[in-house]
Amino acid sequence: MEEPPFGVLLTASGDRGLDLVQAVRSVTRLSAWRSRQLLDAAPTTLIAETWFERAEQAARRLNELGANAKLAxxxxxRVMSPEDCPVEPEPCSSPYMSPDGCPASRPRGNA
Incomplete structure (x- = not known):
């Protein structure tokens, strides 16, 4: 079964300017100028659709640098913090997948 795509939402940019610009660049593969624009535009979507693991890694990296990033x-x-994963399966209302099949609901190591 195909897994759902996840996005990365930047809800607050934090105050570690250059470090965050570099992190956004590595996550989005955009220029430094465009990465700064995205940080200044928070709240905004950094990554529209990707695999759960990539979205989780990107959100964790940004959060470690003082930004506030969530998974969607x-x-x-559902919008969740990477620290909240695995989330409870009950809230998932996807018509495409059972709640326990969602990668955000699985304990780590059960891919």
């Missing part, structure tokens, strides 16, 4: 499931529209 594009099927059920």
């Amino acid at each position: 499931c594009r099927w059920c529209e």
Whole structure:
């Protein structure tokens, strides 16, 4: 079964300017100028659709640098912090997947 795409939402940019610009560049593969624009535009979507693991890694990296980044499931529209994963399976309302099949609901190591 196909897994749902996840996005990365930047809700606050934090105050570690250059470090965050470099992190956004590595996550989005955009220029430094465009990365700064995205940081200044918070709240905004940094990555629209990607695999859960990539979205989780990107959000964790940004959060470690003082930004506030969340994961968003594009099927059920849940927004969660990477620290909240695995999330409880009950809130998932995806018509495409059972709640326990969602990668955000699985304990680590059960891919």
